[in-house]
Amino acid sequence: MEPEVMKAELVLPTHLSFKRVQMYEKYPKGQARGRHWKHLKQILQAENFQNYLADEPNYVNIESSPSMHPCKRICDITGFEAPYFDPRTNLRYASADIFKIVRSLPNEYVQRYLALRNAAVVLK
């Protein structure tokens, strides 16, 4: 290890005195480490919230509902108010100059702009 790295104490030491079980004992090398952790979706599924009372708050009930306010439509490229919509690329635009830019964008950029709005075509 280089001296400055040692001095900065960048690296976590492998043996810590206050731990009962060290990391290298718990997770021996060579075994698949991260794959057995359940993601949030799986955790929530396993919880079986429908078995409990609907009145009690739990992680899923407190989520907020879809918005009731009218959707705000802004131009995908500039951020101004955008009353218009291009059917070919599905982008929103605010004026004719911006439309020129929209039409001249290569497909990659179109998909990235749409991805900002979560409206991109996702091929699995």
Added chain:
Amino acid sequence: MPFISQFHRQSDYNYFSSTTPIVIDNGASYFRIGWAGETDPRVIFRNIVQRPRHKATGETVTIVGDHDPALLKYFDCTRSGPRSAFDSNVVYQFEIMEYILDFGFDRLGANGSQIDHPILITECVCNPVQSRCKMAELLFETYGVPSVAFGVDAAFSYKYNQRHGICDKDGLAICPGFTTTHVIPFIDGEPVYKGCCRTNIGGFHVTDYLKQLLSLKYPHHMARFTWEKVEDLKMEHCYIAPDYTSEARLFQKGTKEAEDKTRCWQLPWVPPPVEEPPSEEEIARKAAIKERQGQRLREMAEAKRSSRINELENQLRGMEFLLQQLEQVEEAEIPSFLKDTGYVSKQEIESSLVKVTLSLRKAKGEPKAEQAEVEEKSDSSMNEKYPLVNIPDNMLTPEQIKEKRRQLFLKTTSDGRQRAKQKRQEEELERERKNQLDEEKRLENPELYLEQMRVKYKELSEKVEQRKRLKANGNHSNGNNVPGGVGRGERLNAAQRERMRLLTTAAFDRGKGEDTFGAKDEDWQLYKLMSKDNDDDDDEGLDEDEVELAQISSRLQEIDPAFVPKLDVGPSQPAPEIPRFRPLTKEDFQILLGVERFRCPEILFHPNLVGIDQAGLDEMAGVSIRRLSTKDQDLEERLTSSILMTGGSCLYPGMSERLEAGIRMIRPCGSPIKVVRALDPILDAWRGASTYAAALQFPQQTFSRMDYYEKGEDWLRRYQFCYTL
């Protein structure tokens, strides 16, 4: 102001007794740890872990938190991005959590065989019991902690501020965090989770949005927009507009206010060194060198020419000598005499003599006119060789007729050659004349001429580009949208129409019902036909335009000093560097933040701008009150008159005014609304937890290992704090 991590190792661990609790604020962005009863946490760092490989030794090491990037160059970080233990706001990766706790305790100065202090750790609202279990297990098993308590960070913050009189015991806590935003009503000082409301949007999404927008707007500087840098930009420059639409309109109109509000980030840029115009002596020297080279070339050419002339003359003399000799020899002996020399007959010698004289003349550089004369002479001599052509057929014998046909053929070919030559000469004259006219026009009115040329150039180039784009678009949409078919709104050009026609009629028109296309070999000729059609049509149309464009551009290059030919930038993706139409200027390296400054935090109020279909901050307050389902008007008024903003993402300027306006819209007219910001939105959660842990009744709220094992998971699910002590 950017957050600053601090992780010096603390040295006073041993001064604290075993009853002093350690307080941990385990947030998705930062991890804060310290002792109960103090005002500030001792150790703060970003809640991420990296596991790169050391380049020299090859071992995989663990690095917790964010560190000086200069030190990281010793590590190979390509396969290990920073990882977080959180998924949304719930801890799910306990291996990473363990690394983080290790680091936290280590920097707090822990020594001894286990952590011998009770721990108060924060979690999210309504944490799933599995996550809680695993956390408790981790703390009890691996660290040997005697007792643990779980609490909600927003609640701690509220209690702390309540203690300091910022808000009342009934109120609403609005907590925009890193990955989620919560609104929690408080009644009598206790959070009522039934009325709690959570939207999955937070500071992380705002930074991500800003990063994407900037990358799309400035693709050549994409490498500059690292996540940390963009977060700094966000914290420094973003603000919340009181009304998005009117603010956007200001920018759209390009008013002076908009100019003032646009911030500019100048990237470091060094202008390229200006080439000095070569000095006088340089020019003179270069000219002299060129002279000398030219001289040398000319000498070489001379030498070659004279040697060639000599050779030819030798040949000529040899042949003349031969001819002379021939005249002295008899007829019959000619073939044997000539066998040695390589010629077969006298005529051959004569014809080669003529050829050699001609080339000699050319080498000597005599004017072409003579040559033309010679050609004409030879032509006229040819004419005499067609004696039979003019005699009508019926007067000739069959052999003579054959002879005549041959001569006729020869004559027509030579006639054709002459005609072609004449046409070429005429064209040359014509072109000369046109050039002359052009020159005259240019000389008489240079400005106007230039203008006309430029306009014509622009038109032509637009036409060419449009056609190219149409073709590319046609191909594109043919490939992407409907394979082989026609995209919506596309007009087929003639070639595509022809192709469709061939496909539909020829291919499928074979007998009723059965498709026997391909049974015979000649069926496949169809494709040759189609591709031929395609090529022909496209190429022809483009050619003339392109040719003219090339001509005009070369002309313009000659006469117009300011003209730069438009490079052929294809419609496909722009190169990662700036297309070099002109030398790079300072402006190319400036990043302008105008609309983005208030467009990005706007997503907190309108999550559907980024596609998350949930309520925004102001609407959430209404939802929360509605969920409480008490018809007590009084209570609602009390709630709205004490609204506390806490959490890292509430530091944007203009947030409280906007929130107030938003909530006023959904409450009945005239109800009291007061929005206050917490004293320190970032550290207040930890401070609240610290004061809570320092209270005397704290041990009653914790649970120990024994409790955990006896009472089990179900009890843990219902475990709730009581925040008022």
